[in-house]
Amino acid sequence: MKVFVGSPGSVSGMLLRIGQCLFAAGSIAAMVTAFGFSNFTAFCYLIASMGLQVLWSFGLACLDIYALTTKRDICSPVLVSLFVVGDWVTSTLSLAAACSSSGIVVLYSRDLKFCNDPSQLPCVRYELAAVLAFIAWFLIAISSHIMFWILASV
Amino acid sequence: MKVFVGSPGSVSGMLLRIGQCLFAAGSIAAMVTAFGFSNFTAFCYLIASMGLQVLWSFGLACLDIYALTTKRDICSPVLVSLFVVGDWVTSTLSLAAACSSSGIVVLYSRDLKFCNDPSQLPCVRYELAAVLAFIAWFLIAISSHIMFWILASV
Numbered sequence: 001m002k003v004f005v006g007s008p009g010s011v012s013g014m015l016l017r018i019g020q021c022l023f024a025a026g027s028i029a030a031m032v033t034a035f036g037f038s039n040f041t042a043f044c045y046l047i048a049s050m051g052l053q054v055l056w057s058f059g060l061a062c063l064d065i066y067a068l069t070t071k072r073d074i075c076s077p078v079l080v081s082l083f084v085v086g087d088w089v090t091s092t093l094s095l096a097a098a099c100s101s102s103g104i105v106v107l108y109s110r111d112l113k114f115c116n117d118p119s120q121l122p123c124v125r126y127e128l129a130a131v132l133a134f135i136a137w138f139l140i141a142i143s144s145h146i147m148f149w150i151l152a153s154v
Numbered sequence: 155m156k157v158f159v160g161s162p163g164s165v166s167g168m169l170l171r172i173g174q175c176l177f178a179a180g181s182i183a184a185m186v187t188a189f190g191f192s193n194f195t196a197f198c199y200l201i202a203s204m205g206l207q208v209l210w211s212f213g214l215a216c217l218d219i220y221a222l223t224t225k226r227d228i229c230s231p232v233l234v235s236l237f238v239v240g241d242w243v244t245s246t247l248s249l250a251a252a253c254s255s256s257g258i259v260v261l262y263s264r265d266l267k268f269c270n271d272p273s274q275l276p277c278v279r280y281e282l283a284a285v286l287a288f289i290a291w292f293l294i295a296i297s298s299h300i301m302f303w304i305l306a307s308v
Contacts, residue, residue: 039265040261040265041260041261041264041265042257042260042261092249095246095249095250095253096249096253097253099249099250099251099253099254099257100253100254100256100257100260101257102254103196103253103254103255103257103258104257104258104261106195106196106254107194107195107196107258107261110195111193111194111195145302148299148302148303148306149302149306152302152303152305152306152307153306153307
């Protein structure tokens with residue numbers, strides 16, 4: 001199996017996973033510290049989706065660290081197929097969560113102008129959570145494409 | 155280059171493109187006939203994104219029909235690379251548009267209960283537009299994965 005930048009068990013792959021984990025955790029932190037988030041289904045969904053992202057990326061980061069320390073090859077077709085499916089599902093859910101949240105943020109800040117008075121809604125925190133979710137999605141999309149390329153080029 | 159179900163220049167590929175075109179056009183039709191859509195940035199973005207989807211899928215459907223009638227092979231690496239990039243961009247934009255619109259639909263119907271009185275907002279049409287956009291995204295995601303697989307397995 002060919003080895004690319006970001007493949008499972010490589011340093012770049014591990015850094016990608018850690019980045020996904022950090023940005024997803026940052027998005028959750030920004031959202032749960034924002035007052036009134038629980039009134040919005042999309043914001044609760046963002047937290048659930050980013051939680052799944054953290055679990056998935058943290059698990060794979062641990063696997064990468066294990067492969068790097070024991071110098072074992074974890075690029076078997078069965079494992080890569082599992083990574084492809086998991087990465088595709090989490091990346092789609094992350095993009096969906098980031099977009100539905102930013103749809104509401106744009107509605108409140110641009111269409112309804114509810115964010116002009118900062119005491120009403122913590123819009124800056126909602127925006128920060130959406131931006132961090134987009135960055136986490138971008139990193140998982142990179143991982144997802146690398147995995148799919150590795151699987152297809154076997 | 156290997157030939158799969160849904161490859162460019164095949165009957166299944168052409169049917170996929172026509173399906174994408176029809177569902178995206180249906181989503182635009184449902185949205186533009188819904189009163190007050192222009193007050194929402196996300197709904198305007200849905201129309202723009204689905205418009206791009208219609209143009210892209212219609213162009214590729216025409217190319218498939220041309221390849222089928224003249225029996226020419228259009229699976230060259232350069233063309234497939236172009237299809238991969240175009241499919242990836244349109245599928246990401248379609249999913250983003252479908253999710254941001256459905257985020258607002260869920261906010262109005264579930265969180266704010268604005269849809270209980272149908273005279274206020276045409277929620278059914280908004281929901282229909284979002285569902286059709288999700289189906290169009292699902293079809294373009296299939297095409298996108300087939301193209302990526304063809305390119306990677308060269």
